[in-house]
Amino acid sequence: MAKVKRVSVGGQALIEGILMKGPKGSAMALRLPDGTIEVEEKNFPSVKDKCKFFGFPIIRGVTNFVESMVTGYKCLMESAEKVSFEEIKNDDDIENMSKTDKWITEHFGEKMVTAISVISMILGIGLAFLLFFYLPTLAADLLNKLTNGAITNFRVIIESLVRVIIFVLYMVLVSQMKDIKRMFMYHGAEHKSIFCFEAGKELTVENVREMSRLHPRCGTSFMFVMIIISMILSSVISLIFPALRNIRIVWMLVKVLMLPFVMGLGYEFIKFAGCHDNIFVKIVSAPGLWMQRITTNEPTDDIIEVGIAAIKAALYGVEKKEEAVETEETDTEKSEETEIELQEENVTEKTVENSVDSYKKEAESIVDDLLAEIVSEKSSDKE
Template identity: 40%
Template sequence: MKSTGVGGQAVMEGVMMKNKEHYAVAVRKPNNEIEIKVDVYKNAIGLEAFTKLPFIRGVFNFLDSMILGLKTLTYSASFFEEEEEQKPSITEKVVNKIVKKEAAEKIVMGLTITFSLVMAVLIFMLLPYGITQLFSKQIDSYLVLSIIEGVIRVAIFVGYVALISLMKDIQRVFMYHGAEHKCINCIEHGMELNVENVRKSSRQHKRCGTSFMLIVMLISILFFMFIRVDAPLLRLVYRILLLPVIAGVSYEFIRLAGQSENYFVKAFSMPGIWLQNLTTREPDDNMIEVGIASVNAVYDWKEYLRENFDWKEKKE
């Protein structure tokens, strides 16, 4: 199976699909119509060459995914805002007074992403390390402590996903997440992209962002087990400094997993696939239609099927 290279994410009542630099957001509006926006996304940092270098590109692509994800999520939410304008936050008021609206939106987005990254590091990296230090007097083995820290990190992440999956709004987002995966799986398995074929396709995909995050957790265990630093403070610092390296390695593995049938690769991918049982739900046909509309806007799946599966379109 050859990967399409198409990726995406669920947004509020919709699906975003990205093919190379083009992306499309399809949203089911309150009046039941599907609104489709097609645009071009350029590398946020302006270092496009780095997005193609193995092990380095993972960090840049991860940041781009966060930026584009927040941008498209904000766009989809705009269709469901209350008629009364919501009052801007204190941060938005201050930024709006200093700079123009477009620049203000970029600054607020930058602050949001920075805050999200800082919180992720605190919760999923530093908190497990801090908890593990409580056992350091009872356990002398650096190797055992590293494994305990990794298990705690994975448990916090899985627990977080499990908790948010109980929220009704998030459950609908997870249904659109399922629609996104099922649409990509449909064409990557040689089937014509229609509601019937998408419905019977799998909602798990090896290139999913959920799998990427879990792979980061698992690979971090290996790094922290074998790269030893004795001083507690330095150990904390190098955990943070190694994050880009771990993200780069994890990204390469996810790329490989998307097109490899190697037994080891498939086995190492399985925890991420299992976790997708929480982050995806079976979509209804209306949601599948939105996913199909998003794919059609940015990707020629018919050409893909002709090249890879010798598919011929049926004539009416």
């Protein structure tokens, strides 16, 4: 079983930014409307540090998932407030906003994005339940009725297939939105930056650009792994307790209660996949990697710069990162000063050489004149 280098760096795409989580801390890098990159260290204490129970296998998967959702949501809201509200403040056409947007802006101010996001999150949870729990179950039940119970033993598989189809279609439709396309570019930069670090290469735009944007530990892969595990567990439960499957509401409740265990197993597999490279891992990870062709886009160099800033700050801290930049600038200045000094020395040497040559020529001309006078005097004496 081939093992690859274990690393503990992860990330998340934000609005015009990236959140990176390193082994010792986290950092968020944002591209502000004025073009500058703002880097901020984040401290997210984990409940695993206080209670070892939450660090046990399976349990730690649920813990990490919940903590990642909470911290990721906070940073997403912060990035939205810093980027989106600045754009609104600088917009000369604010008077052309709709009445609803004006009312929200006047009453919530800088918290406008947060208010909208909270409402969106509530609606999103309801939509997720409808799309990924209710509709697949409903579709399987309807198909079972249409076939007079011929697919009773395959309803779990049909549910999973419907869930995958809905998930893929949803992501394809969402990926067509302008803002989401740009966020997917940051998602690609996050993966490329992590790959560059894992490869042991220097974190430069050129090196990061060459890396793949598809990463096996991505959340997209995690979603597909969860669907596969859910299908297997649902099949086992329906075989052991077939009566549960006949009541739609009860069956959906079972699926919801089963979700934490599915998360835990999914996390353990993703963790395993990040440390191993074999045929089994490649086969199971393949659907998630294919899906990342939708959820990631090739980033531009300015977006790659944000990814590099985020991962450097997460690994080394903001201050050390700035010191490294200052050191590079100092080294550059020193090299420039050295070049100037060498150029001045070369000019001086050339000046000296030119002076020596001129002195030689003058001396030679003087000697020639003296010899000519001596010769002329001797010739006059002979006469």
